[in-house]
Amino acid sequence: MSSLTPIAKNLWTEEAEPHLIGGRLPSGEIVFPMPEGDAAAGVEPYPLLRKGTLWSFTSQEFRPKSPYEGPGEGPHDFKPYLLGYIELPGEVIVESLIVDAAIGDLKLGMPMEFVIVPFNAVHTTFAFRPEKQS
């Protein structure tokens, strides 16, 4: 995994326990992702919470067309994946891949935690997974 690079720059913080980077508007509202270009004027980068609750979820059972750059070569080695929205309390609801779970494990409102995972042969990406009981 050490040879993999993030799918995008400045999407999450570079630290032992990374945070997704959202934006704080002058009004105080938190948005995700951090706006770019002229839209970023007056918006402060804002590290988002690492824990939240599941707002909705679904599965992706067929291989998306371009611009999808997921693992594998084509339809023959496509593995369905899960995705959903995670509500970060008081901040924003972010869309994310969901890992370490089966569709039947997922329930609205369940605790979820942030994680960086390998995505394809060259990149890592962000995801959420059901919070591990310690």
Place this chain on the structure above:
Amino acid sequence: MSDVYIIGAGIHPFGRTAGRSGREQGVFAVRQALADAGLEWSDIGCAYGGSASSGAADIMVNELGLTSLPFVNVANGCATGGSSLASAKYAVASGAFDLALATGFDKHDRGAFNADPASYGLPAWYGQTGMMLTTQFFALKIQRYMQKYGISRKTLGLVAEKAFRNGAKTDHAWRRTEVDLDTILNAPMINDPLTKFMFCSPAEGGVALILASERKMRELGADGVKIANISVRSRPPHSFEVFQAGISVTEGGKPTELASKAAFEGAGIGPEDVDVAQLQDTESGAEIMHMAENGFCADGDQEQWLAEGRTEIGGRLPVNTDGGCLACGEPIGASGLRQVYENVQQLRGRGGARQVPGNPKIGYSHVYGAPGLSAVAILER
């Protein structure tokens, strides 16, 4: 503003037509609409139309005739048809023109639509990681809705079963074979909880509507249906729409609710007055949620409505009488106008095997599309 009527309606059958371009399907529909109204192309004063992937609509004049009319190209996603109709209506209502054309057509590749993140102002990673699919949005929206309001998977299946049953009775539909509930529920999953038969597919087709002032309609002795009102709305703050990497924790409004409310208020009628409705059903869940967003029932009541068959052709409020997007497929530029075409046919009593009984007087149509647009048209006989 004066009243505006639809006096001609034409359609090229939806589905797949090898060897005929999207624009040619549009021209086919225009010629049918002209014949229906008893008009020549040279009679039309102005035109509005569009397609998402079959080129500019104004090129149709090559085939229809170089009459020098003003022809405005409309590109408004799934609301292209609704926007064309609204523009044509305003052109006639203002008194600038007596006869206007609203048309839309398309011809899409097989498989789900793929969108370009940059054209929606989104970062590349959103598409690269596989989260920018319209089908996912509808699944995510209905998944939450089902759990919040107690909608069952069976009800999702009943919506699709009805669509194919109605499509089997419709000349212009693509899917003309009934599919039973078990087959629908047990079909391969696309995006949980939605199976293959619960999604519409990109398709081909063309629709044309000819609008006339009341004076012109009477002069021609045409069989017209009045446009009681049209409303087009884009998204309000904090709404939840297609292609959003982040949603506000504050719950916002919905473009469909805004368009519906404005259309009803402007028409001076309410949901209880509607006799037949065409609601955007890109998938089964959309029809269910749009029943409530358009004011026809409370959230959660759909479970009982479907169980009792209230949205069947013989029910209290027939919904998607031609099989909707599920049975007709979705050629983006034509889809919204197909709904209006279907209401025109129903209100004129030309529905054939799918005719709503009891001489329906009020027809309602609704489209929804990325990035959060809605158009509602109410017709009155």
